Amino acid sequence: MNDSTALSELNHEQSSPVVAGEPQVQRLRDHVIEIISDSGEGAQKCGQSFASIAAKSGHGIWTVEIIPAEIEPPARSIEGASGNRIRVGSFDVANGGDEADLVVALNEQVLLGRVRAGALKTGCIILLETKWRHHQDPSIVAAYTSTHDKLVADGYRVYEIPMEQVCLQHTSTPQRGKNMFVLGMLNRLYGQDLKLAREQVAFTFRSKSADIVDRNYKLLEAGYDWVGDNLDLRFEIPSAKREQAQIVVSGNTSLALGIMASGMEICAMYPITPATSASHYLSEMFESVGGLVHQAEDEIAACAFAIGASYAGKCAVTITSGPGMALKQELIGLATMAEIPLVIVNVQRGGPSTGLPTKVEQGDLLQAIFGTHGDAPRVVLAAATIEDCFYLPITARKIAEAFNLPVVLLTDANLATAQQPFARPRLRKDWFAAPVDQSAIPEGEAPYDWDRTTGLHRRFTPGQPGGMHTLTGLAHDRKSRVAYDPATNEEGLRHRSLKLAAFQKTLTLPEVYGDVDGDLLVIGWGSTKGVIEEAVEQLRAEGQAVASLHLTYLQPMASGIGDIMKHYRQVMTVEMNWGDRVDDELIDMENRRYSSLAWLLRARYLVDVDCWTEVQGQPLKPRSVARAIRNKLTRG
Amino acid sequence: MFDPIKVLSPSVSDLDDEAYSLDDFEGVDSRWCHRCGNNAILTAVQKLCAEEQLAPEKTVFVSGIGCSSRLPHYMGTYGFHALHGRALPVAEGIKIRRPDLHVFVTTGDGDCCSIGAGHWLHAIRYNMNMTVLLHDNQIYGLTKKQVSPTSPRGLVSNTSPHGAHLEPLNPLAATLGMSNISFVAHAVDWVPSVLCDIIKQAFHHRGLAFVCIMQRCPNYLPDHFEEYIKDPERMVLLTHAQGLQVEDAVAKRFKHREEHDPRDIDRARELANNRERVPLGILYRNPDVLCYEDVRAGVEHMSVSDKISALEREFDKFTVQPAS
Ligand SMILES: Cc1ncc(C[n+]2csc(CCOP(=O)(O)OP(=O)(O)O)c2C)c(N)n1
Ligand code: SF4
Ligand SMILES: [Mg+2]
Numbered sequence: 001m002n003d004s005t006a007l008s009e010l011n012h013e014q015s016s017p018v019v020a021g022e023p024q025v026q027r028l029r030d031h032v033i034e035i036i037s038d039s040g041e042g043a044q045k046c047g048q049s050f051a052s053i054a055a056k057s058g059h060g061i062w063t064v065e066i067i068p069a070e071i072e073p074p075a076r077s078i079e080g081a082s083g084n085r086i087r088v089g090s091f092d093v094a095n096g097g098d099e100a101d102l103v104v105a106l107n108e109q110v111l112l113g114r115v116r117a118g119a120l121k122t123g124c125i126i127l128l129e130t131k132w133r134h135h136q137d138p139s140i141v142a143a144y145t146s147t148h149d150k151l152v153a154d155g156y157r158v159y160e161i162p163m164e165q166v167c168l169q170h171t172s173t174p175q176r177g178k179n180m181f182v183l184g185m186l187n188r189l190y191g192q193d194l195k196l197a198r199e200q201v202a203f204t205f206r207s208k209s210a211d212i213v214d215r216n217y218k219l220l221e222a223g224y225d226w227v228g229d230n231l232d233l234r235f236e237i238p239s240a241k242r243e244q245a246q247i248v249v250s251g252n253t254s255l256a257l258g259i260m261a262s263g264m265e266i267c268a269m270y271p272i273t274p275a276t277s278a279s280h281y282l283s284e285m286f287e288s289v290g291g292l293v294h295q296a297e298d299e300i301a302a303c304a305f306a307i308g309a310s311y312a313g314k315c316a317v318t319i320t321s322g323p324g325m326a327l328k329q330e331l332i333g334l335a336t337m338a339e340i341p342l343v344i345v346n347v348q349r350g351g352p353s354t355g356l357p358t359k360v361e362q363g364d365l366l367q368a369i370f371g372t373h374g375d376a377p378r379v380v381l382a383a384a385t386i387e388d389c390f391y392l393p394i395t396a397r398k399i400a401e402a403f404n405l406p407v408v409l410l411t412d413a414n415l416a417t418a419q420q421p422f423a424r425p426r427l428r429k430d431w432f433a434a435p436v437d438q439s440a441i442p443e444g445e446a447p448y449d450w451d452r453t454t455g456l457h458r459r460f461t462p463g464q465p466g467g468m469h470t471l472t473g474l475a476h477d478r479k480s481r482v483a484y485d486p487a488t489n490e491e492g493l494r495h496r497s498l499k500l501a502a503f504q505k506t507l508t509l510p511e512v513y514g515d516v517d518g519d520l521l522v523i524g525w526g527s528t529k530g531v532i533e534e535a536v537e538q539l540r541a542e543g544q545a546v547a548s549l550h551l552t553y554l555q556p557m558a559s560g561i562g563d564i565m566k567h568y569r570q571v572m573t574v575e576m577n578w579g580d581r582v583d584d585e586l587i588d589m590e591n592r593r594y595s596s597l598a599w600l601l602r603a604r605y606l607v608d609v610d611c612w613t614e615v616q617g618q619p620l621k622p623r624s625v626a627r628a629i630r631n632k633l634t635r636g
Numbered sequence: 637m638f639d640p641i642k643v644l645s646p647s648v649s650d651l652d653d654e655a656y657s658l659d660d661f662e663g664v665d666s667r668w669c670h671r672c673g674n675n676a677i678l679t680a681v682q683k684l685c686a687e688e689q690l691a692p693e694k695t696v697f698v699s700g701i702g703c704s705s706r707l708p709h710y711m712g713t714y715g716f717h718a719l720h721g722r723a724l725p726v727a728e729g730i731k732i733r734r735p736d737l738h739v740f741v742t743t744g745d746g747d748c749c750s751i752g753a754g755h756w757l758h759a760i761r762y763n764m765n766m767t768v769l770l771h772d773n774q775i776y777g778l779t780k781k782q783v784s785p786t787s788p789r790g791l792v793s794n795t796s797p798h799g800a801h802l803e804p805l806n807p808l809a810a811t812l813g814m815s816n817i818s819f820v821a822h823a824v825d826w827v828p829s830v831l832c833d834i835i836k837q838a839f840h841h842r843g844l845a846f847v848c849i850m851q852r853c854p855n856y857l858p859d860h861f862e863e864y865i866k867d868p869e870r871m872v873l874l875t876h877a878q879g880l881q882v883e884d885a886v887a888k889r890f891k892h893r894e895e896h897d898p899r900d901i902d903r904a905r906e907l908a909n910n911r912e913r914v915p916l917g918i919l920y921r922n923p924d925v926l927c928y929e930d931v932r933a934g935v936e937h938m939s940v941s942d943k944i945s946a947l948e949r950e951f952d953k954f955t956v957q958p959a960s
Contacts, residue, residue: 290938297758301725308729470715
């Protein structure tokens with residue numbers, strides 16, 4: 001933390017020459033900005049607005065919500081930091097980056113929280129609300145000054161700003177308007193067009209009175225001017241001109257939109273973090289597109305309800321997170337056995353048990369694939385981006401209905417709340433499920449007329465004359481009659497398994513990112529894609545022959561992955577689930593528990609796949625992954 | 637079973653009162669033990685389906701796991717033999733998606749009152765339009781004689797070799813103790829005419845009709861219900877103009893009869909709680925309780941283009957146009 005590297009060196013480009021009369025503008029490739037406050041002070045809205053403005057002007061952005069663990073933490077508390085991280089770049093930013101370059105803090109305690117979390121870069125710029133220096137409570141003054149002095153001593157570049165004092169000139173409730181003042185400040189600092197900012201304010205307060213909009217314009221401009229008059233910091237992040245309209249939503253909103261666009265009409269759920277925000281948005285919207293959200297009495301009931309709805313109509317979806325996923329497992333087995341289409345979304349959080357409810361982990365891959373008794377083949381896919389969160393429910397629904405089986409879609413707490421713009425989708429009619437088949441079943445057809453090659457069969461839905469049968473979770477024959485004889489049991493197992501092979505034949509191999517052969521191939525899945533690719537990029541810039549491969553389909557996997565691995569001297573997965581550390585005294589080849597994907601790859605391809613994992617409840621940082629790759633290259 | 641005439645010209649079957657016969661509601665042969673009370677229940681529902689001329693393709697019997705939960709296999713309708721304890725939420729999912737289907741649930745005392753107890757309470761609360769038959773044999777049949785939550789205190793079973801330790805759970809009293817109940821009845825497998833009447837009224841009730849049926853398990857508890865069958869002191873027949881009306885020949889078998897208005901919840905609770913003299917008939921009925929599917933009319937048949945326009949409007953809210 002005491003390294004005093006100049007800011008410009010931390011970024012990749014050099015400062016541009018000083019413009020006469022204007023402060024020196026630093027040109028940057030990207031910057032990580034945090035806005036933090038007590039909850040309720042609007043830091044979230046400020047951050048999201050700034051991100052939208054940056055997106056409009058053609059920048060790549062990735063935003064991360066900073067959420068306190070408690071619902072209502074006390075004001076000015078270290079654990080109460082609430083706000084937003086925005087990474088702005090001149091490229092398509094695909095992760096939240098390393099430590100922050102610039103932080104706006106509305107009090108010093110929440111700032112301290114971020115410092116302790118290791119969220120700030122050495123020498124980071126801090127714009128700090130200074131009203132606490134003049135507070136009537138001497139203990140607050142003392143806390144403020146000592147924190148301030150310590151930060152300065154540690155090399156942070158602290159700018160004290162009388163935010164509230166200036167805001168008071170425009171509003172009697174500066175606590176609520178300060179966020180727009182900060183938005184104005186940021187716009188000036190980063191050379192953003194004030195016109196775009198005004199548009200954003202107008203949009204944010206579109207349902208409010210003209211008075212309120214006007215007051216917020218004033219606050220915005222006040223922040224903008226204050227920086228103009230008082231600060232000699234200016235940054236410029238070049239942006240590319242974009243032609244296309246983009247959508248800016250969180251992963252969970254994207255997921256909900258995807259569910260609606262898939263034609264699924266029923267979502268059954270039981271509240272669980274971090275999946276809930278998707279169901280909140282769906283609850284609000286679903287009925288207007290002919291669907292509904294059912295909040296069941298528990299996750300088991302939610303899954304059973306979805307299965308009942310799927311059985312009687314179109315494929316339904318149930319959304320949950322790890323603990324709920326565990327509860328649904330017996331029913332997922334039923335959907336496999338009775339061959340009912342079902343989509344299960346698991347927004348992963350830290351486990352086991354109640355674990356880290358609000359924090360990210362990729363701990364559920366193996367339970368997604370193997371989590372129930374008996375052989376229960378299902379398709380498992382994972383979203384890597386916010387855009388995937390939209391498109392994959394559509395794909396999942398199609399797979400579930402085409403192959404009559406459960407499909408698990410994995411996302412995680414990182415994607416749930418992060419925002420990254422993606423091209424506005426062109427909605428297509430064929431995404432929506434076909435109407436429920438109610439035609440008569442020709443005589444002689446059986447409910448499980450398995451195709452001997454693919455295992456596929458036509459599903460009979462209640463209402464179809466001539467299709468009457470009793471679906472069962474017991475072993476059954478082609479007519480759905482309970483059958484315990486050895487041959488029939490194996491016939492069912494064989495056909496249900498063959499469907500996965502049939503589906504696997506439709507998969508295309510993902511592209512390798514980086515060199516097509518070399519010293520190391522990094523394999524990942526889920527939300528770590530952006531981070532891994534950025535790390536690989538860094539290593540390649542250092543002259544290393546490394547590449548990465550990112551898997552969307554985890555069960556089954558596309559053909560050809562084994563061949564790709566052969567082109568590299570070493571293979572290593574990078575994951576956010578536990579893998580034993582080889583440095584630990586007791587750990588050796590005989591007892592090492594590998595991370596989830598590494599297990600799968602080792603088992604299938606007989607390749608000595610290593611793993612590097614971090615399970616700290618935080619998204620991976622490009623810098624940490626780059627370091628891990630470097631270590632692997634030197635250590636072997 | 638498949639009859640193309642019926643399928644292609646439903647109007648023809650409408651004209652013909654007896655389009656479906658009892659045979660149409662027969663599935664595979666029953667595998668229950670000889671004299672198992674489940675047979676009487678099966679006959680009663682098959683009779684109901686034929687009398688009501690329910691289209692077999694529009695009728696679904698949903699069950700959990702247990703001897704009683706085998707019933708759907710023995711029907712000629714659609715059936716969903718689900719998991720132990722999970723029949724009710726499956727049935728709810730079916731009903732929400734397809735209010736046009738006749739949904740029946742058959743469940744055992746372990747299935748409903750033990751592993752599925754949570755779902756049972758909530759199913760009552762949702763009050764979806766379906767008929768729920770609890771086959772209460774007061775024992776776990778399928779798994780070979782373990783104590784059930786409804787087993788009487790002292791009952792000897794494989795898991796209570798010295799007699800059941802606790803007083804039983806009373807499914808009638810538990811159901812009637814809830815809010816949002818709309819139909820609660822008690823039947824016994826050995827009085828088929830009353831059983832049929834009750835099931836018929838349950839079927840015609842709009843909302844969740846909960847019918848608890850004392851069901852004999854001669855295999856594991858051979859004389860278990862004998863006291864009720866033999867001792868006229870042990871049962872009271874409930875009749876009423878708004879409830880059950882019983883032929884004299886049947887009524888005569890009951891020493892105790894009571895005119896019970898099914899709207900009288902207080903008396904219904906008293907009757908349910910009297911374990912010395914168990915009621916037979918309709919304890920409670922209220923047709924005005926809200927049904928979940930009525931207030932969740934979300935699944936309307938919206939055209940895909942309407943859905944797309946609604947979604948496009950939503951996308952507009954999140955769209956960032958490139959700065960001009
Ligand atoms: C999750 C689960 N636990 C346990 C069982 C085993 N099991 C099957 S039926 C049953 C109890 C059956 O009793 P009841 O519901 O009263 O039905 P009955 O056989 O008496 O009709 C049990 C414990 C199971 N199938 N699934
Ligand atoms: S064990 Fe009992 S409940 Fe089961 S079929 Fe036999 S008699 Fe009926
Ligand atoms: Mg039983």
